[in-house]
Amino acid sequence: MITRPTVLVLGAGASVDYRFPTGRGLLLEICKEGREGGSVYQFLRDRLSRDPAHTQKFAETLERSFAPSVDRFLEENKQFEEIGKIAIATTLIPYERFDAFTPSKTPGWYETLFHLMVDGGHFQDNNLSILTFNYDRSLEAFFFQALKNLYNVSNDIAEGMLNKIPIIHLYGSLGNSLVRKDLRRGYECELRGNWVEEAAKNIRVVYDSHPGQEFDAAFHLLSAADEIIFLGFGFHPINIQRLQLPEAVELHNSTISRGKSRQRWLACRYGMGEGEVARAKASLQGVNIAFAHNYLWDINLYLKNTHCLIPSS
Secondary structure, eight states, X not given: OOOSOEEEEEOGGGGGGGTOOOHHHHHHHHHHHTSTTSHHHHHHHHTSOOOHHHHHHHHHHHHHHTOSSHHHHHHHOGGGHHHHHHHHHHHHGGGOOGGGOOOOSSOOHHHHHHXXXXXXXOGGGOOEEEEEOOSOOHHHHHHHHXXXXXXXXXXXXXXXXXXXXXXXXXXXXXXXXXXXXXXXXOSOOOOOHHHHHHHXXXXXXXXXXXXXXXXXXXXXXXXXXXXXXXXXXXXXXXXXXHHTHHHHHHHIIIIIOTTSXXXXXXEOOTTOOHHHHHHHHHHXXXXXXXXXXXXXXXXXXXXXXXXXXXXXX
């Protein structure tokens, strides 16, 4: 059980264990498949009647921009916003598959986290919130499937248990339900024109410095937490700024902690070199995040080897 107020902050690297592309992987796939002859190009042309020349122009401009991510590119190129969102949805929906969650000799980190949450108590009683920058819903889909089968309950009961754990998609998600309802897509990989367009509308591109209610909710969760853990997160300065991390620390220390121990800020640094860690720390404006000393630990090894998510005594 996770008994301390805890927040997980997830970046694109958090879904890699479950076959989703990283932020760069998504960009490269769209650049390739958005060109003439590519699957995204053909789907937009044949199923959604989008101008193929515009799709081609989008893919070429995205590739030549050397943008760090598709979302960052769309923030600077509003003329491609609609086609870009549709391209993201078209690319990611085929990865949303329940059959991707199969036991293996080496468990993924979703499984490790789930075991911690059901060890010694009920899943829905965990004091955990999750902030994710990802559009995919793989974590909640894993929880949903595991809850449904572990407790042998209906879809509605499993969804009710899952909804007790706040999961905020800061830039939107590919859908609002994990099961098909009223002909609306659940967590499934089939590409249908209306499903893709609906998913694209759920994706948000943020242009200003104060992006909205999701980030407001995130700020309150961060300021109230005892432990904040970054997993698969790239520490891009814009995302750090939007999370208002220094302000969350100040609020916690001045009004919430009231003599308790200070917050613990932790981060898995899988794949991050010393220079990247140093640049991340410089962007954090004094927020003291303890980065893992071993850059070879993936998220699962990080959770297994770090003193985090330990129940309060």
